Amino acid sequence: MKSRLLWLSFFSASLVLFLATATPCSAQIDHNMVSVTKTMTSNVEGRTGRAYDDGQLRPDVGVQLYRRYCVGCHGPLGNGEGENAMWFDPSLGFPKPRDFTAALFECRSTPTGTLPTDDDLFNAITRGFVTTNMPSWRALTVLERADLIAMVKSFSPRWEHEKAGTPITVPSEPTLNIDSILHGRELFDHMQCWKCHGFEGRGDGPSASTLTNDKGQPIPPYDFAVGTRFKCGSTNHDLYTIFMTGLDGTPMPSFADQIKPEEAWDLVHFLRTLQVSLQTPELTLFEQWEKAHPGQLKPMGQAPGTAP
Amino acid sequence: MVIRWLLKCKGARWSLLSSFLICAASIIVLVLTAQPAYTLPPLQKVSAVPAFARKYGLPCSACHTAWPELNYFGLAFRDRGFQLGNDRDSPIWQNPSYWPVTARMTPNWHWEQTTHQLTNTVTAAPGTTINQNGFDLSGMDLWLIGTLYKNISFSLLPTTDPTATWHFENAYVRFDNLAGSEWLNLKFGHFELDNIISEKRFLFLSNNGGLYQNYHFIPLGDSNNFGIGDNQSGVELQGHSANSYTRYTFAVLSSTEGGVNLTNSVTAPFVTAPAVTTNTGRTFDYWLSFTQGFQTPLGLQRIEPFFYWGQRPTIFNQTVGTPPVPIASTGTGNKPFYRVGVQSDLFLGKFELLPFFQHSEDNAYLANSLPANTPLTAGMQNAIWNGGFLEAHYYWNPQLVFLGRYELVRMQQQGDPSNAGTTGNINAYSVGFRWYPIMFSRAGLAWHTEYSITKSIGIVPLSLDGSNLLPATNTTPVWSSSVFAGFDFAF
Numbered sequence: 001m002k003s004r005l006l007w008l009s010f011f012s013a014s015l016v017l018f019l020a021t022a023t024p025c026s027a028q029i030d031h032n033m034v035s036v037t038k039t040m041t042s043n044v045e046g047r048t049g050r051a052y053d054d055g056q057l058r059p060d061v062g063v064q065l066y067r068r069y070c071v072g073c074h075g076p077l078g079n080g081e082g083e084n085a086m087w088f089d090p091s092l093g094f095p096k097p098r099d100f101t102a103a104l105f106e107c108r109s110t111p112t113g114t115l116p117t118d119d120d121l122f123n124a125i126t127r128g129f130v131t132t133n134m135p136s137w138r139a140l141t142v143l144e145r146a147d148l149i150a151m152v153k154s155f156s157p158r159w160e161h162e163k164a165g166t167p168i169t170v171p172s173e174p175t176l177n178i179d180s181i182l183h184g185r186e187l188f189d190h191m192q193c194w195k196c197h198g199f200e201g202r203g204d205g206p207s208a209s210t211l212t213n214d215k216g217q218p219i220p221p222y223d224f225a226v227g228t229r230f231k232c233g234s235t236n237h238d239l240y241t242i243f244m245t246g247l248d249g250t251p252m253p254s255f256a257d258q259i260k261p262e263e264a265w266d267l268v269h270f271l272r273t274l275q276v277s278l279q280t281p282e283l284t285l286f287e288q289w290e291k292a293h294p295g296q297l298k299p300m301g302q303a304p305g306t307a308p
Numbered sequence: 309m310v311i312r313w314l315l316k317c318k319g320a321r322w323s324l325l326s327s328f329l330i331c332a333a334s335i336i337v338l339v340l341t342a343q344p345a346y347t348l349p350p351l352q353k354v355s356a357v358p359a360f361a362r363k364y365g366l367p368c369s370a371c372h373t374a375w376p377e378l379n380y381f382g383l384a385f386r387d388r389g390f391q392l393g394n395d396r397d398s399p400i401w402q403n404p405s406y407w408p409v410t411a412r413m414t415p416n417w418h419w420e421q422t423t424h425q426l427t428n429t430v431t432a433a434p435g436t437t438i439n440q441n442g443f444d445l446s447g448m449d450l451w452l453i454g455t456l457y458k459n460i461s462f463s464l465l466p467t468t469d470p471t472a473t474w475h476f477e478n479a480y481v482r483f484d485n486l487a488g489s490e491w492l493n494l495k496f497g498h499f500e501l502d503n504i505i506s507e508k509r510f511l512f513l514s515n516n517g518g519l520y521q522n523y524h525f526i527p528l529g530d531s532n533n534f535g536i537g538d539n540q541s542g543v544e545l546q547g548h549s550a551n552s553y554t555r556y557t558f559a560v561l562s563s564t565e566g567g568v569n570l571t572n573s574v575t576a577p578f579v580t581a582p583a584v585t586t587n588t589g590r591t592f593d594y595w596l597s598f599t600q601g602f603q604t605p606l607g608l609q610r611i612e613p614f615f616y617w618g619q620r621p622t623i624f625n626q627t628v629g630t631p632p633v634p635i636a637s638t639g640t641g642n643k644p645f646y647r648v649g650v651q652s653d654l655f656l657g658k659f660e661l662l663p664f665f666q667h668s669e670d671n672a673y674l675a676n677s678l679p680a681n682t683p684l685t686a687g688m689q690n691a692i693w694n695g696g697f698l699e700a701h702y703y704w705n706p707q708l709v710f711l712g713r714y715e716l717v718r719m720q721q722q723g724d725p726s727n728a729g730t731t732g733n734i735n736a737y738s739v740g741f742r743w744y745p746i747m748f749s750r751a752g753l754a755w756h757t758e759y760s761i762t763k764s765i766g767i768v769p770l771s772l773d774g775s776n777l778l779p780a781t782n783t784t785p786v787w788s789s790s791v792f793a794g795f796d797f798a799f
Contacts (some may be wrong), residue, residue, distance in 0.1 A: 068706045071367065072365060072366055072370070072749050083748055087365060128392070128394060130395050131394060131396060133364055133365050135364070135393070135394060136393060138551040139380050139385075139552055140381060141604075141607065226395075229395075
């Protein structure tokens with residue numbers, strides 16, 4: 001028993017010594033994260049997320065979660081220069097981590113140039129980004145994701161001075177028919193989408209190799225032929241939103257001022273025919289039409305001013 | 309207040325160095341008090357997987373509360389077949405030089421004390437106290453794990469004891485998202501049962517604390533060697549929701565207790581019953597569990613009821629000769645046993661609580677190591693016992709976690725009438741902490757310190773510390789304690 005007490009004493013003493021000397025290591029969390037606004041909050045599904053101390057039972061929850069899950073890529077400054085950023089090679093199709101200090105986000109429901117809503121950021125965190133190292137964080141609770149959104153927003157002063165944009169209105173999707181698909185194809189040709197995405201949507205258009213994002217890094221156009229989902233979602237609604245809001249920071253512009261809403265749905269229906277790996281209903285319908293109307297499809301890139 | 313004040317000190321780069329110095333000083337003190345070391349049982353754990361961190365660029369803390377324990381994001385990642393679902397999971401997307409392998413080992417110093425031990429010089433009650441200590445090695449894991457193709461994952465874990473004797477801790481292939489559904493995933497091979505409180509990934513390493521007593525306990529005199537902490541061989545059907553808050557697992561397993569060559573070749577180091585036979589039957593065991601998670605303001609709360617039912621043979625075919633050799637997989641006279649219980653993973657902010665309860669019953673023939681063609685004698689009956697534990701973790705931050713556990717095993721009904729009512733009862737206590745001086749996406753290092761103590765009545769401590777002999781009487785309380793300090797590293 002005496003020996004046991006001796007060892008217990010030793011154990012306790014070493015624990016106290018350890019605590020007294022090692023805990024500043026934990027202070028890295030507070031010392032290294034550089035947020036512009038420490039009072040930033042978010043509101044998602046009726047829950048309020050906080051980046052820093054809420055004075056309640058969840059102290060510094062956003063920053064702690066960011067330290068745990070995000071700092072490796074996005075870095076302690078939120079500028080996308082975490083320790084792993086150097087290993088992401090955009091020329092090989094792995095984009096660099098998002099720079100939160102610029103507050104420039106690709107996936108939004110809001111018009112181009114505006115800040116996304118908290119719901120947009122929530123959807124992005126929940127969904128993750130296909131073909132990147134940003135996973136789906138759906139396994140985290142809603143509140144934890146809300147806390148992380150608050151933390152993301154804390155890195156840029158834009159959130160202090162600007163409000164999020166107003167989400168665009170997405171009209172109901174019209175019934176799918178071949179006319180819609182064929183008109184969408186004409187729009188694809190006329191608006192020269194193929195210059196980046198290629199005639200078959202394989203991301204191999206004549207301009208594809210020259211594209212860069214706002215950081216000057218190479219960025220490949222989306223390859224409809226192999227992708228199982230889009231960067232900003234997987235539904236027709238998501239696809240509509242993508243080209244009506246644009247992907248800020250990338251060469252993909254907003255087409256909100258160039259096409260009408262009903263035309264946008266036609267384009268959605270045509271783009272779905274390019275997803276040959278998924279055999280979508282749109283593709284099935286298109287293939288049936290092609291079979292019944294051999295040789296009637298005009299080649300793309302032939303219209304005046306659209307030659308490759 | 310002092311600690312709070314210390315926490316506030318800024319730019320304390322010296323503190324990392326000083327922490328190492330403290331650790332080194334601790335080791336020196338331990339050396340000065342060291343006595344000749346004895347051979348001790350190996351620690352057999354699986355690891356965190358820096359290979360995944362290297363593949364996906366995530367820090368250890370993304371998938372682990374504190375490695376190797378999985379957090380709920382890590383569990384969801386595992387449920388998805390070690391895939392992030394970013395269309396880049398297949399190895400074809402990796403640099404050809406990428407090799408999904410990790411190695412883990414824990415050089416350590418540990419001290420063991422076991423009371424009431426019989427030795428060649430002390431052969432009668434109350435026995436003597438045995439002290440053992442010294443620098444030592446844990447076993448080593450060399451774990452290959454990842455995807456063979458999109459939606460086909462694998463794990464291969466050769467493990468050694470400290471003397472480099474190898475065995476396969478697990479080896480399986482898993483077909484994920486069958487029919488495009490995350491509710492259908494099929495695993496085939498040798499694997500851990502789907503306990504949300506995984507003993508293979510837990511945070512205790514000492515001889516007495518480094519195992520859940522309830523995961524391996526067998527009553528005195530019982531020939532069954534099953535433990536829900538032991539990896540088993542078979543096929544597992546598993547399904548989960550997109551966030552893995554809802555999960556189910558159903559497994560069909562050979563009654564070989566994970567042994568290879570159709571034998572119980574896993575020597576079941578924790579069995580305290582009479583000699584374990586190497587013969588097995590041709591029956592199958594069944595595992596069923598269901599997990600449900602609930603979101604609360606303080607974190608995700610998960611609860612998992614589970615049920616295991618199996619049989620073990622009691623009559624063995626043997627070869628002609630002296631001594632007769634059991635013929636593998638020919639056992640008959642199968643008798644049943646079951647384990648049923650509930651385990652949870654609860655979060656209260658930075659506190660994680662892991663409560664566990666299990667009710668167990670072994671058939672009277674197993675409980676008395678009696679062939680099924682022999683009549684039971686008076687007093688022989690099924691062995692029934694209950695057990696549970698409450699484990700608590702406090703995550704000061706992702707790099708520092710404090711640990712504690714209190715565990716009980718209580719016999720409800722002795723199968724062997726010669727046992728006392730309390731024979732086999734266990735109380736176990738563990739405290740410790742793990743500090744991760746580095747936390748990034750390439751490797752892991754932890755300084756681990758732990759103190760554990762168990763009181764086992766009338767049996768050999770499950771740690772096998774001491775002389776590994778039964779105490780003088782079946783009511784003798786054997787106290788076994790461990791102090792453990794070491795560097796746990798994985799690359």
